[in-house]
Structure formats: C-alpha cells, structure tokens
Amino acid sequence: MALAITLSSSNAFAGKTLDAIRQRGQLQCGVSTGVAGFSAADAKGRWSGLDVDVCRAMASAVLNDPEKVVFSPLNAQQRFAALQSGQVDILSRNTSWTLTRDASLGMSFAAITYFDGQGFLVPKKIKVTSAKQLKNAQVCVQSGTTSEKNLSDFSRANKLAIKPVVFDSFEAAFKALFAGRCQAYTADASGLASVRNKEAPNPNDYVILPELISKEPLGPAVRRGDDEWLAIVKWTVFALQEAEELGLTQANIDAQKTSQDPTIQRFIGTGEDMGKLLGLDKQWAYRAVKAVGNYGEIFERNVGAQSPVKLPRGLNRLWNQGGLIYAPPIR
C-alpha cells in the first residue's frame, strides 16, 4: 500500500490539457486585441509583448518550440468565455486576479506577472492634476473590466458624480479620449502608458495622474479542473522569475551547463530532475529562459524604460531589490 502511494505520487500524470496540447502540437493562448508592450500584433501578424512571451515560454517548455503558439485576440468581454469553452488553454491577457473571478468563473489564476493599479489619463490642456478634481467629468472606460467597477466605486466614495462613457472595444475607448468625448480615460496604469506612448497623436499632450485607485494584480489564468496544467503554468512563470534571481539570462544560460551549483543544475536540467513531477522533461525551465529570457529581460524588452512603453520596474522588481516578484523555490 505504502509502495503504491509512493509510486503514484512520483509518477507524473500529465493532465488532459497538456495531453491535448501535445496532440495538437500547439498551445492556444488568449491575449488582448492589442495593448502595445503586453500583446500586440505587428503589420505581419507577429505577436509580441510581455503576455505573449509568457505563452512563448510555455510553448518552449512544453512543446520545445516557442513558435508553436496560436494567439487569440480577446476583448475584455470575450476573454472568460474563451477560456471556459476551451478555445484557449491559457489566458495571458492583463487580467486582474479578483475573488469573484477566482471563485465563480471556472478559472484559476496561476501567478502574477505584473503588479499594477488603475489610473487616469487626461489631456494636459484641461489642467487637472489629481483624480479628485474629476467632479462631474465624463470618463471613458472599457466594459467588462475591473476598471469600470473601480471607477464607479471611486466616484461614489469621493462623491465625484463621474459619468462613465463605456465602450466594448479598447480602441474605441481611448480614441474617444483623443476625440475629446471624455475628460479622462481610465484603465490599468500599464495600459495608460501604452495608450499615451504608442497611440496618442502627441504623447506630450497627455498626462497620467498620480493616483492609483486600485490594486490590479495581472497574470495568466487557466480553466478550473486541471491541476496538472495549472501547476505547469504556475511553475513556468516562477521559473522565469527565479532565473532573474539566479542571474540566468537568455545569453548566458548555455554557459551554465558545466555549473556545479545544485540550484543551477536543478534549474537547467543537469542535476536532480525537476520536470518529471510536472509531466515534463528535465530541460523545461532551461528552454523557457532560452526562448524569451528571464522575467527582467522580458519586462525590459517589452515595457521597460528603453521600450516605447517606458514603464518603470516599480513593484515589479524582484523581492530582494525592493519589489514584489517572489518565486517559490524550484526543488
């Protein structure tokens, strides 16, 4: 009996989602319809961004090829049904982890890939310097988002009588600000930076107000009911974050093959097997980093200070550098 339990606990059961992905030879990844830096397709239809790289890392870990991903663009309203129906294996789309979503939408959040908060983008010419000055203002917002709910809470709590102007599409919402239909546009601060720096006719005509009115922990989610797949998504994100902490980069990870450090050996697959219990091989974490770099590299390339989106690392620094990014140990 004891032997049977030992055997079954060390024998990985791959799980139905992983089986389906392997059969298909492709990962189906739900992303936004186009938020520069997070998930956006270029003129040739090639997707890039932080949320996109999470899926490429997954495909590299699981299918040995970061290109074996089909991206489904989903607006805020569509995203949860796409996950529930099986249209996507993973939702990697600036989605905030909340109690309601976690407990009632048939989904499980795997990890946090970007700690965000909600803010306001306003035209400089209206000379508003604080969100508290938005009394009676029309504020553009996208439907099906936490942004819509937080806006109404913020207005009520501060007696501002804000008039929400609601749009189903992202593009329609921010274009309405540029067209002067609203005095402000509200969304996750990361999305505001993306809109200001990539979409505004002249970024210098717009300013992001200093207040953040909510916590928006953004991260990938999977369908509820497949714990094996949840574990793979969770640990792939942790591996990207752990790689940064260990100093493993896309460029130097190959040179670690001779490392005698057991932590590095476990990570890259030259030591104790850390893949088997996830239903994967020994090199899954190595391949994730090799494909897209560690978390810090992913952040800087897509949304960091040198990227067009120009976001500061802020809360998304590693825990030992003053941030909140903290991956449990791979052992």
Ligand SMILES: N[C@@H](CCC(=O)N[C@@H](CS)C(=O)NCC(=O)O)C(=O)O
């Ligand atoms: N994090 C919030 C907001 C997410 C969201 O959908 N934000 C908008 C504005 S930045 C967006 O990404 N739209 C892109 C789209 O619909 O494709 C949530 O999970 O509800």
